[in-house]
Amino acid sequence: MWRSSFIFWLLTLAFVVIDYRLFHWQVLSSDSLRQQAASQYFLEFQLPPTRGSIFDQNGNSLAIHQPASLVYAQPKKIENVKSFAAKISDALGLDEKEVVSTITQPDRFWVALSHKVEQPIVEKLKELNLAGLGFEKEAKRYYPEASMAAHLLGFVGSDERGSDKGYFGLEGYYDRQLVGRAGALRIEKDAKGNPILIGDVSRVEPQHGRSLTLWLDRAVERIVERRLAEGIAKYGAKEGSVIVMDPKTGGILAMATFPNYDPATYSTFPSDMYKNPLVSATYEPGSTFKVLVMSGALEEKLVTPTTTMEETGPVEVGEYAVQTWNNEYHGEITMTKVLERSSNVGMVFVGRKLGKEKLIGFMKQFGFGESTGIDLEEETSPGLRPSQEWREIDLATASFGQGIAVTPIQMVRAVGALANNGALMEPHVVSKIIDESGKSIDIKPKKVRQVISGSTARIITEMMVAAVDNGEAKWAKPAGYRIAGKTGTAQIPVAGHYDKDKTIASFVGFAPADNPKFVMLVTLREPSTSPWGSETAAPLFFTISRDLFAYWGISPQ
Amino acid sequence: MIKSAVTFFLKSLPLFVVILVVFQVVVTNELAGMGQNVTDIETQIEAVSAQNELLRQQVASSSSLLLIEEKAKEQGFTQPTTTSYMPLDPLPLALGSQ
Numbered sequence: 001m002w003r004s005s006f007i008f009w010l011l012t013l014a015f016v017v018i019d020y021r022l023f024h025w026q027v028l029s030s031d032s033l034r035q036q037a038a039s040q041y042f043l044e045f046q047l048p049p050t051r052g053s054i055f056d057q058n059g060n061s062l063a064i065h066q067p068a069s070l071v072y073a074q075p076k077k078i079e080n081v082k083s084f085a086a087k088i089s090d091a092l093g094l095d096e097k098e099v100v101s102t103i104t105q106p107d108r109f110w111v112a113l114s115h116k117v118e119q120p121i122v123e124k125l126k127e128l129n130l131a132g133l134g135f136e137k138e139a140k141r142y143y144p145e146a147s148m149a150a151h152l153l154g155f156v157g158s159d160e161r162g163s164d165k166g167y168f169g170l171e172g173y174y175d176r177q178l179v180g181r182a183g184a185l186r187i188e189k190d191a192k193g194n195p196i197l198i199g200d201v202s203r204v205e206p207q208h209g210r211s212l213t214l215w216l217d218r219a220v221e222r223i224v225e226r227r228l229a230e231g232i233a234k235y236g237a238k239e240g241s242v243i244v245m246d247p248k249t250g251g252i253l254a255m256a257t258f259p260n261y262d263p264a265t266y267s268t269f270p271s272d273m274y275k276n277p278l279v280s281a282t283y284e285p286g287s288t289f290k291v292l293v294m295s296g297a298l299e300e301k302l303v304t305p306t307t308t309m310e311e312t313g314p315v316e317v318g319e320y321a322v323q324t325w326n327n328e329y330h331g332e333i334t335m336t337k338v339l340e341r342s343s344n345v346g347m348v349f350v351g352r353k354l355g356k357e358k359l360i361g362f363m364k365q366f367g368f369g370e371s372t373g374i375d376l377e378e379e380t381s382p383g384l385r386p387s388q389e390w391r392e393i394d395l396a397t398a399s400f401g402q403g404i405a406v407t408p409i410q411m412v413r414a415v416g417a418l419a420n421n422g423a424l425m426e427p428h429v430v431s432k433i434i435d436e437s438g439k440s441i442d443i444k445p446k447k448v449r450q451v452i453s454g455s456t457a458r459i460i461t462e463m464m465v466a467a468v469d470n471g472e473a474k475w476a477k478p479a480g481y482r483i484a485g486k487t488g489t490a491q492i493p494v495a496g497h498y499d500k501d502k503t504i505a506s507f508v509g510f511a512p513a514d515n516p517k518f519v520m521l522v523t524l525r526e527p528s529t530s531p532w533g534s535e536t537a538a539p540l541f542f543t544i545s546r547d548l549f550a551y552w553g554i555s556p557q
Numbered sequence: 558m559i560k561s562a563v564t565f566f567l568k569s570l571p572l573f574v575v576i577l578v579v580f581q582v583v584v585t586n587e588l589a590g591m592g593q594n595v596t597d598i599e600t601q602i603e604a605v606s607a608q609n610e611l612l613r614q615q616v617a618s619s620s621s622l623l624l625i626e627e628k629a630k631e632q633g634f635t636q637p638t639t640t641s642y643m644p645l646d647p648l649p650l651a652l653g654s655q
Binding site for chain 2: 060061064065066067119137142144145146148189190199218219222546549550555556
């Protein structure tokens with residue numbers, strides 16, 4: 001009897017134990033076991049998207065992806081650590097001791113050896129046929145024109161997860177468009193790891209990144225960069241920059257600044273070089289600003305080109321005295337002569353005619369104190385002081401472009417309005433966004449507002465042509481062309497006062513004056529051969545203009 | 558006659574079923590085993606795509622302005638020092654020379 005009970009309870013216990021194990025496997029651990037099972041009979045992997053490319057207006061590549069691989073090691077499969085490390089370090093240019101310490105880390109099944117290794121090196125590594133060495137596709141950014149337009153393009157680095165991310169310039173601003181979206185593939189596999197055609201398949205196609213077509217013409221960019229580099233060397237400047245813009249569309253045709261960096265090897269350059277100074281750094285525009293103040297006074301009908309004023313000596317402004325740049329005075333002069341001779345005294349006269357409120361109003365109308373909206377990541381805009389903080393001396397100095405801070409893109413956009421019948425355009429680098437199917441989204445030129453009338457624009461254009469033909473820089477001007485422009489020489493503020501030697505020399509202008517193809521701003525910081533814009537930035541502007549006329553086939557008028 | 562046709566059909570039905578089942582097993586087996594072919598084709602596609610990408614990169618590199626400038630210099634091309642413009646309308650019949 002007791003035997004029957006014993007066997008009964010033994011069987012009951014076994015039954016309970018088995019029940020518990022089944023419950024454990026089928027309920028408590030079901031998720032993890034299901035995943036383990038799926039990994040045995042399912043192949044799952046991400047389908048990486050291809051980053052979009054960047055082309056100039058003629059379809060030439062400025063930034064594309066190139067095939068590259070992540071090289072990794074599986075330490076458990078390495079047969080001879082020393083020999084493996086020696087061959088790998090030689091091929092990849094790594095330190096052998098570091099490779100040894102990487103692949104001998106305890107309990108590691110997988111270690112990355114080098115990221116984004118280019119295809120020729122990968123082929124060499126494959127030929128070595130090393131056990132424990134593996135490769136995974138990892139595309140790399142390639143810039144066929146090297147450091148051309150580096151600040152405009154930006155670069156591709158990594159985010160905190162190690163994925164590609166664009167920084168600065170277009171790579172940063174349009175990162176979401178360029179990066180695309182990864183796809184996924186889940187397919188049932190057989191015992192050998194081959195896909196089963198009639199098995200379970202789930203596929204989400206990757207969305208490859210969209211490509212960008214720019215307004216930029218790489219030939220114009222090359223002309224500008226070459227001449228700028230020559231100019232910086234010739235005039236002994238510390239830095240230099242040029243923007244060329246189509247005044248009718250706001251399209252940026254070229255944008256160059258030196259010193260620059262190579263986006264392919266950005267990490268070898270100091271990080272303070274990454275920001276594009278043309279959209280993020282400020283400077284005092286100096287006499288180039290006079291054309292804008294003058295156009296405001298013309299628009300308000302406060303002056304005409306033939307309105308005269310008496311330039312007999314320095315003009316008193318409160319406790320200060322404002323003098324001309326060369327301390328020469330010419331008696332009765334017209335407004336046109338004020339621009340030709342770049343007379344600060346004449347501009348104080350104009351500024352007083354306009355008055356503080358109207359001057360500040362025109363500054364705002366021309367876009368100062370606000371971002372231009374250009375499609376580059378790092379644009380900033382210095383604010384304008386509220387009008388109640390302006391003193392009489394501020395009005396006087398602002399009328400000849402000192403005591404105010406602007407960015408180069410703000411300046412070229414404002415003068416672009418003079419070239420465009422008074423219409424202020426939003427500057428843009430990208431003209432089209434193209435998706436992987438080839439469908440193109442045009443970014444239409446955008447008129448921000450009408451700042452001055454067309455007739456005022458024509459009047460100020462003639463005054464600027466006269467300033468070029470009769471001004472200090474007339475010796476450098478290409479013969480036979482009508483170029484509207486203005487020189488600028490601004491002192492650099494240092495620790496609350498102006499440095500007496502250091503200047504920012506600049507020239508802003510557009511040509512041909514009657515139907516402008518381009519508006520351009522040239523700035524040189526601290527030129528050492530001469531501080532004056534008429535002797536440095538102006539000749540450089542005209543040199544670039546000569547090349548542009550030839551490139552575009554613009555004959556003398 | 559109809560009765561005999563129906564009888565024949567009913568008697569042959571199991572045979573048809575067996576034939577179809579065998580056919581399905583054979584086809585399924587074939588398809589299941591074609592995974593290797595799929596892998597081979599996908600490997601080929603990847604190799605060709607990688608080659609395509611490499612060639613696209615080489616085209617971009619070869620057509621870069623910097624390279625063209627270098628090659629032009631090597632072949633003796635120089636920057637033009639002067640530019641002449643000729644009106645096309647009216648087209649000149651003779652040009653003076655200096």
